[in-house]
Amino acid sequence: MTSRGRKFIWTIVLILAMSALAACGTNNKAADGNAVQAENAGEQAAAASATPAASSNNTSEEGATRTITGEFGDVEIPVHPKRVAGIYVEDYLKALGVTPVVQWYHPSWGKQDYLNLDVPEFDISGSMEALLDKNPDLIITDGGADAAKYEQYSMIAPTYRLPESVLQDSRLMLTAIADALGIPEKGEAVLAEYDQKVADGKAKLQQALGQEKVAVIRLNVADKTFALFGVKNRFTGVLYDQFGLTPVPMAAEMTEYQSIISEEVIPALEADHIIVFPDNGDWDTAANQEAIGILDGPLWKNLPAVKNGNIYRMERSHWQSGAITANTMKLDDLLKVMVK
Structure with missing residues (x-):
């Protein structure tokens, strides 16, 4: 099947799925510049939620997967993701030395210019096909993605929606994202440098x-x-x-x-x-x-x-x-x- 044919089929699937969500009355609300803010959970409980529970589902190095638990349940993700989209969380990817395949923006809010990322922009108010074209193998998002938006992202690639319990603490978010990327040691090093600063x-x-x-x-x-x-x-x-x-x-x-x-x-x-x-x-x-x-x-x-x-x-x-x-x-x- 040609790449063009694959994209056409995906587009039809996405349109049908979005129509079904709309018919159920789901409110597909995007996060604004003020972000979705969660109640501050206790340090120990949040730390536990920050570390995804993982299990190996594939013994081969290439294409190996594991299961982690996000806000909306378990998701099977690559052990070594190569093409990551971090919707609302590109800051953490950059801190961890990972370049995302896209950077989110909104026509009314702009984007996080301070990151100086040289990657294609993804309009979060527009079509999902723009994200599909970038072929991510993992999508990570924060509280800006509700259940309906999460389902849409999940049709593109395995999607890890960070648990609510970590959203109020940037240190816990960094730890959770580093673990999801399979680079917990890098997360620890970044946090050690940050804490000293x-x-x-x-x-x-x-x-x-x-x-x-x-x-x-x-x-x-x-x-x-x-x-x-x-x-x-x-x-x-x-x-x-x-x-x-x-x-x-x-x-x-x-x-x-x-x-x-x-x-x-x-x-x-x-x-x-x-x-x-x-x-x-x-x-x-x-x-x-x-x-x-x-x-x-x-x-x-x-x-x-x-x-x-x-x-x-x-x-x-x-x-x-x-x-x-x-x-x-x-x-x-x-x-x-x-x-x-």
Whole structure:
């Protein structure tokens, strides 16, 4: 059978499967830039869930498979996957030295530019045939894939959907992904390097800031509002629970991941340091200029943090990711602007 014929048959299968899912009323919701955030499970339980239960199903080296357990049950995967698609988790693949066959993007959200991947893009809002064409032998995805989307990915290749219990901790996610790829030793080495970097950075930040309070705020360009990120936020909670910074009281008391606040609330935060980034685009993007002008207004100019030079405009791409590479880049940013 020709490659073209194979792709045509797969396309028909996918169309029929998607139609069946739609008829059952399944909500095929894609994850946005804020990601799906899971409740934080206990360290031991999460660690247990992070390590896939494996069994060898094929004794030959070439084509050998094993079974691991993901969020939606057992899946048989290659022992040595060669062509991996990491939907929403390319950051971890890069950290582990694995180049994915595609990088996900969405027409409205863009992609994770900070990874600088030179691979084809896969529009997660479009046709699955674009992913089929890249012939992955393993697909790994996080909480951005619900049960319906998982079934669609599984028609392309064996799909490992990470357990909910690991999604709140980038270290557990890295361990689970390394195990699924059959390179647990590499995962351990990456984590050891990361932990050492965090320990060194934390000591420097605490010496420089002490108990000075920090606020992380996203500028929502379209409606000119602000989102205060709480201590449980998957993207920036790492600043507090790993890097040792002190959150402003409002962020410390938040049970939700973020809270929309007006500009007038900013002074009430009593922040000694303010980290801010736009929800989309770059600081110099033409569409953002009017909203960014808010930061030059009289209210902001009178904030103690601004007067003291302690407002930091960060690049949104890695600050709106909670993955291991992004967290390392955040730490580098903080050391650069906060440690004199």
